[in-house]
Amino acid sequence: MDSERPALGRHERFRGDYPVVVEGLQNKFGKQVVHDNLDLTVRRREILGVVGGSGTGKSVLMRSIIGLQQPTEGNIEVFGRSITEAEPDENIGVRNRWGVLFQGGALFSTLTVGENVEVPLRQFYPEISPALRREIARYKVMLSGLPEEAANKFPSELSGGMRKRAGLARALALDPELLFLDEPTAGLDPIGADKFDRLTKELQDTLGLTVFLITHDLDTLYAICDRVAVLADKRVIAVGTIPELLETGHPWIEEYFNGPRGRAAQGTQTRAESKG
Numbered sequence: 001m002d003s004e005r006p007a008l009g010r011h012e013r014f015r016g017d018y019p020v021v022v023e024g025l026q027n028k029f030g031k032q033v034v035h036d037n038l039d040l041t042v043r044r045r046e047i048l049g050v051v052g053g054s055g056t057g058k059s060v061l062m063r064s065i066i067g068l069q070q071p072t073e074g075n076i077e078v079f080g081r082s083i084t085e086a087e088p089d090e091n092i093g094v095r096n097r098w099g100v101l102f103q104g105g106a107l108f109s110t111l112t113v114g115e116n117v118e119v120p121l122r123q124f125y126p127e128i129s130p131a132l133r134r135e136i137a138r139y140k141v142m143l144s145g146l147p148e149e150a151a152n153k154f155p156s157e158l159s160g161g162m163r164k165r166a167g168l169a170r171a172l173a174l175d176p177e178l179l180f181l182d183e184p185t186a187g188l189d190p191i192g193a194d195k196f197d198r199l200t201k202e203l204q205d206t207l208g209l210t211v212f213l214i215t216h217d218l219d220t221l222y223a224i225c226d227r228v229a230v231l232a233d234k235r236v237i238a239v240g241t242i243p244e245l246l247e248t249g250h251p252w253i254e255e256y257f258n259g260p261r262g263r264a265a266q267g268t269q270t271r272a273e274s275k276g
């Protein structure tokens, strides 16, 4: 089992082995404490699955890491830069190194898919010519597995699965090193979810991405995650491979992975592996 708080010198964090380091995080909404003394490190080029019961604060954790939620205590470093201590404008140099696929895609409904992908390009690289911006957006649309013509469609003209891919295209707009995915396969049918998983893995491999992936989808955890972090009791109670997590004997982990759905997902994975 991995220690959740490795003894890291700042120079090691800068070397990029741990693109995300969260230490002693606390998030409170009024009297509700969502996180308390939460530690987590994300390793370079891994797909880290983040699981936990509903309302355990997975999305709040992601929002804290990308600077959309100011924690009440703790420190978060992304690519060696403190997100919690700096003003949002000071983080401009790291904000263009990550991409985010929010739950539901969060696309602008009045813009076409291509125009949606152009939004971060306009924001971070206003000097790029409109023609080149359009070209980059088209490339990202295709990279996300959508047909080229999807760039001219509005989100309302797409299926749920295509909208997810459009959101992914926008998340990839700035060639990120770090990708945040919040429940990317929620609402997809099993075949669509499987294809999305394979796309995520392929992109991670070919682009060398580090992926922070919030999911309830056990198939995704078994199929593509290198490690899984479990949120419970207001913190990350364990991080590791699925066999390592099971060794903890924690009742929630046991029930989650060894319940009927967990066993089914494990069976699917074993069959997929034996087919090669």
Ligand SMILES: Nc1ncnc2c1ncn2[C@@H]1O[C@H](COP(=O)(O)OP(=O)(O)OP(=O)(O)O)[C@@H](O)[C@H]1O
Residues within 6 Å of the ligand: 029, 034, 052, 053, 054, 055, 056, 057, 058, 059, 060, 061
């Ligand atoms: N802006 C906010 N103001 C007040 N409470 C909030 C806010 N954002 C989140 N919360 C609360 O924080 C808790 C954690 O929410 P979060 O969305 O992170 O859960 P989650 O683990 O992602 O859940 P799910 O799996 O259902 O998506 C919830 O109780 C939620 O109501």
